[in-house]
Amino acid sequence: MLKAIYPGSFDPVTNGHLDVIKRSAKIVDELIVGVLNNNAKSPLFSVEERVNMLKEVTKDINNVRIVPFAGLLIEFAKEQGAALVIRGLRAITDFEYELQMSQTNHKLDPSIETMFLTTSIEYSYLSSTTVKEIAVFGGDVSQFVPEIVAVQLEQKMKLKGECDKHE
Numbered sequence: 658m659l660k661a662i663y664p665g666s667f668d669p670v671t672n673g674h675l676d677v678i679k680r681s682a683k684i685v686d687e688l689i690v691g692v693l694n695n696n697a698k699s700p701l702f703s704v705e706e707r708v709n710m711l712k713e714v715t716k717d718i719n720n721v722r723i724v725p726f727a728g729l730l731i732e733f734a735k736e737q738g739a740a741l742v743i744r745g746l747r748a749i750t751d752f753e754y755e756l757q758m759s760q761t762n763h764k765l766d767p768s769i770e771t772m773f774l775t776t777s778i779e780y781s782y783l784s785s786t787t788v789k790e791i792a793v794f795g796g797d798v799s800q801f802v803p804e805i806v807a808v809q810l811e812q813k814m815k816l817k818g819e820c821d822k823h824e
């Protein structure tokens with residue numbers, strides 16, 4: 658049985674992530690989407706919010722599980738019994754970081770392999786950061802993220818706006 662981990666921050670999940678999830682789920686028997694719980698990155702959404710959004714948007718894909726994790730990816734992979742890590746590659750700018758990560762993980766644990774899926778062309782420009790930047794300025798993000806994510810982003814921005822007013 659081929660089990661793989663697709664790790665990331667998913668802050669929030671975009672149509673680009675979802676595309677990688679759908680395509681990977683067709684290749685492997687079980688896909689574990691690992692949601693990184695790293696407060697040093699100051700995420701907009703809590704890990705619970707990110708996990709819940711991912712669960713909602715993948716609920717129709719039978720072999721996908723959403724699991725939060727903290728710490729070393731190779732430890733998480735071992736714990737889950739997965740020897741394969743999947744990452745998405747958008748532009749050449751992703752390459753250096755991804756190469757370094759995959760080689761480091763392989764050095765730490767040679768039984769772990771990383772497989773890259775190149776982005777579908779229509780999502781090659783898309784990142785969670787860009788989506789958040791658009792949302793901050795009240796722009797329409799509905800073509801970049803699933804509908805429930807767009808709604809949650811709008812609510813989060815309203816809440817943030819109210820908090821900022823009171824500061």
Ligand code: ADP
Pocket residue numbers: 664665666667668671672673674677743744745746747751775776777780781782783784785
């Ligand atoms: P991280 O913080 O680990 O970079 P992200 O949530 O930003 O996590 O991304 C997780 C993975 O998804 C990374 O491998 C990233 O390259 C990939 N990814 C992000 N956006 C896209 C996209 N539009 N198309 C394909 N892959 C993507």
